[in-house]
Amino acid sequence: MLHLLPDLLRTLWALVLRECPGRTLLSRASSARAAVADHLWLVAAVLLRPILGGPGPFERRCFSRALRLDPPSHRVEVRELATATVNGGKDVLRATLWLPSGVKGPLPTVIIRNPYGSPYRTDWGQVLLAERGYAVLLQDTRGRFGSDGDFVPVEHEREDGLATVRWAREQPWCSGRVGVFGVSYLGLTAWAAVGACGEGELQAAVPVATTARVRSVLVQPGGAFSLELVVLWVTLVFQLLLLRRPDEMLRAAREMWSSSWWSRAKPPRPRARALTMGPLQQAVAAEEEDDEFWRGRDALCELRPGRRAAADGPPPPLHLVAGWHDFFAASQLADFELASRAQPACRLTVTPHDHWGMASLRGLQVAVRAGLSTFDAHLGDGGPAWGGTGRAWPPLRGVDSRPAIERALPVQVCFLGTQRWAGFGSWPPTQGAHELHATLTPAAELLWVPTPPKPARAEEPQAAPRTRPSAAAPAPAPPAPPAAAPAAASSRVAALVRRVSRLGAPSSPGTGLLEPAPAAARLGGAELPPQLPALPSGASLTYLYSPSAPTPACGGPSFNILNGGERSQASVERRRDVLVFSSARLPEPLTVAGPVGLTVNLCEGMLRLRAPMDAASGGAQVNLCEGMLRLRAPMDAASGGAQVGGGVDGPGVEARVELGPVAAEFPRGSRVRLHVCSAAHPRWMRNLCDDPRVPLGEQRTGMAAKVRVWVDGSSRLVLPSIPSEARRGVGPL
Known part of the structure; x- marks a missing residue:
């Protein structure tokens, strides 16, 4: 039970880290005290079992008290x-x-x-x-x-x-x-x-x-493969569990850590390359x-x-x-x-x-x-x-x-x-449920806007072409995609990882919250105006992604025992290959329950030189949910690579990414944040920006890619919100 010590330490710090929240300091202290008592019963059970040589009456009573x-x-x-x-x-x-x-x-x-x-x-x-x-x-x-x-x-x-x-x-x-x-x-x-x-x-x-x-x-949609999960699980099942002595397990774990090719931006070693061939390569190709x-x-x-x-x-x-x-x-x-x-x-x-x-x-x-x-x-x-x-x-x-x-x-x-x-009564909740839309702006803000009417169509594609607006054209409404995405001659990995996050510390004030006005749509206690304010036509933000230094996965649904769950995203936000969009402080508590979605318009081009780029900054935060989509694009003969949306100066594509289900409560004064990037390494197979026609086991690091995201009102985050009276939860876990 290797998780026991860190779990107990987290509980001891629960009162400080607010893992045992409550309405008052006394209720939080009571909750933390009960959690510590449960862990002490578990410690007693774990210590007694090897002494007794197996399950015994007192050891089982201690374990039952802990549970x-x-x-x-x-x-x-x-x-x-x-x-x-x-x-x-x-x-x-x-x-x-x-x-x-x-x-x-x-x-x-x-x-x-x-x-x-x-x-x-x-x-x-x-x-x-x-x-x-x-x-x-x-x-x-x-x-x-x-x-x-x-x-x-x-x-x-x-x-x-x-x-x-x-x-x-x-x-x-x-x-x-x-x-x-x-x-x-x-x-x-x-x-x-x-x-x-x-x-x-x-x-x-x-x-x-x-x-x-x-x-x-x-x-994932488009064919991106969960590399970390497969490699760690295969190592666990076919290597570590076959060892009998603890010292052999520790030695094997140390060797695995020192040769963990999957966590670095390097070509795979021979043993690891064998994992990428055969069944794994068939799984990716299928x-x-x-x-x-x-x-x-x-x-x-x-x-x-x-x-x-x-x-x-x-x-x-x-x-x-x-x-x-x-x-x-x-x-x-x-x-x-x-x-x-x-x-x-x-x-x-x-x-x-x-x-x-x-x-x-x-x-x-x-x-x-x-x-x-x-x-x-x-x-x-x-x-x-x-x-x-x-x-x-x-x-x-x-x-x-x-x-x-x-x-x-x-x-x-x-x-x-x-x-x-x-x-x-059901999932996702339906009582009082409604969608909240936040559009991405040139100031890297999430601007709460009215919910647009849903077009009547039988099926929605994952990616659709988009016409880039001219500088003189008025700000368009979000475009309705065609019935099917265009066929692609070949593919390349362009992973887009999104995290909707709850801030753990205040950051610089934003200007994204709209002034109250009579309307049916509401955000907490603030009403939203019936029309979207004008945004600069054709506005976009760019970042440079380098396959030799892929954006790391930080927390979330990871199989890595040291990198899963809620984690601070401060280190990710300091990177130059991540766009960070932040809402203004919420005027009232916000409850989100259901699947979160994102519609983003973007394009990408292959570059041979690095370009400087401004880094998005923000306060400390933790992740809530994420999603990823691998986009397909035809090969470009001039650049020798695949260009999404016709290259960095092309018309772009509209991509719809499912960020997964979540139930979260945002307290008053907190913010909602969104990350847009091109990798989550090593959780997902590294985005190499290479020729997708090359077999998986032979792929090497390709050229850097410049990614352009349109922020003219056509890229939106959708949150499923429910009124606070729709749930009756009382008391912390």
């Missing part, structure tokens, strides 16, 4: 089993069966399928569930540790999950009511079982920090989701209307647990929107964590309760009603202090910024 659960009702016994046979009977999947000691079966059963091993050293949920009356089958996936066969990520999980569920239902210790549970890759195996099983074979599923569709996590490479690897559970077989029926009752800064978040919330249409007993809980933060104490408290309450409701005979647990749980800060009617709503989210919990 704010009821005390264990049973001791646990373990059996090692050979379970289902797969691959035509050639391979046997092996597992450990965890049972409550002294309880006669049959019992409701939970299946956890795990590629990471260490069933006795790591609690993947098997001990917590077994000591509360469940039979838990913890199985090694095919080709991992005790199981036979070859491990190919996600490829065989549907087949193996179905075989395991059917095998478990035939065992004398199983009551016939089966659920699946898992975090991260273990959640992928849970989704695979849901997707493969027919109606009635599964009674509940709790996927945590995971998704039903793999491709959307690894490949730009369509129906491509042969992704067929059978993408959709672990088909939730889209018309795609799921009628014989399979609706999915079982689900409880999805996500984190706002997790790289699975956008896909997981999309899974909930689809699943809730087919299955009314579908719940969603979103915490403020990143991927590794889901393993922190606060993340575990929420995830474990979600699993126990779901399994209690749907696996037991005559169990508690939906939304209740029937267990005497100590109150969880911020979650249980709200009215029961709100806690019973199917969507529970923690707002970034204030850390307050709120319940909604």
Whole structure:
């Protein structure tokens, strides 16, 4: 539990860093004191386990106190089993069966399928569930540790999950009511079982920090690839976890850190180059989701209307647990929107964590309760009603202090910024929801403007050509894009990373807030005028991007345990290859809940020389959400590169970027910020500005690129806002 020490230190500083906010200093102090007490119980449990040689009664009581659960009702016994046979009977999947000691079966059963091993050293949920009356089958996936066969990520999980569920239902210790549970890759195996099983074979599923569709996590629109996630995960699974001694793990981690080619702007080394060839190169080249490479690897559970077989029926009752800064978040919330249409007993809980933060104490408290309450409701005979647990749980800060009617709503989210919990009837929230539009201005401001009418069209493309206005022409309204984007002869990577951020410290005053005037649209307590003020026609801002020094990824949905979640963006804002747009101070608190979008008009040209550029400055801030789009452009024979929008003096293109879902509360006096840049290295594969026709493993650093962004009223940020009375969250997490 390497995350324990920094997590405890963060809690000790919670009162100063306002991670435990409240209406008064006394309430913040009380919240921080309770968090420290929970962590001390966790420290006691961690120290006792190696002393006792495994789970013991006192150690388990300490762990339950840390998670704010009821005390264990049973001791646990373990059996090692050979379970289902797969691959035509050639391979046997092996597992450990965890049972409550002294309880006669049959019992409701939970299946956890795990590629990471260490069933006795790591609690993947098997001990917590077994000591509360469940039979838990913890199985090694095919080709991992005790199981036979070859491990190919996600490829065989549907087949193996179905075989395991059917095998478990035939065992004398199983009551016939089966659920699946898992975090991260273990959640992928849970989704695979849901997707493969027919109606009635599964009674509940709790996927945590995971998704039903793999491709959307690894490949972004246009084909940009999540390099950091793939390399770190492959290293973790195929190298670090195969080592037994701690000193071997530390030595391997040090070598990986010193040779981390993926974090530098250098050509890949031979071992790393091997990762970019073969399956990885096929994944990048397979730009369509129906491509042969992704067929059978993408959709672990088909939730889209018309795609799921009628014989399979609706999915079982689900409880999805996500984190706002997790790289699975956008896909997981999309899974909930689809699943809730087919299955009314579908719940969603979103915490403020990143991927590794889901393993922190606060993340575990929420995830474990979600699993126990779901399994209690749907696996037991005559169990508690939906939304209740029937267990005497100590109150969880911020979650249980709200009215029961709100806690019973199917969507529970923690707002970034204030850390307050709120319940909604659906996601995204619809009660009082409206869009707030902010246009990008030549003064690097976000200017709040009235919402333009939406044109009636069946489908919106990702990028559309745009005509550059002349200097004498009046300021145009945002153009309506054509029905389809033009075909491109070739492509190059032009990643655009956007972050909507909450300021952590004041900065220079802005002039973007409009004076109050009678209108229907409102921003907090200020009204917006009905017309957009005139902006200079053809106005634009430029920056120079150099592939040899790519813009770094700072915080957000990163798989790097040292660079995920909320991070100060001060170092990023000082760079010359980032445009920073800032709003004026908010006159009233602003609540944002839903998907954030950006429409930006830009073009790019290939340059052989560096050009000086002004650096955008601003106060300290933290990130909320981000998105990225890879633009396609034809090759230019004169420059030898691909030029987006016809080059730096061309007409440009209109690009629409989804920045992902978010729920955040902006206090009065804070600002909203937007970053526009061309890389987020090493999270996304580096933008090389090179010939896209060159194979992936042979690409080298190309020439610098000058990017021009139009700020004449045609580039806009769209925030989904809800009134403060639409949510009832009280108390911090």
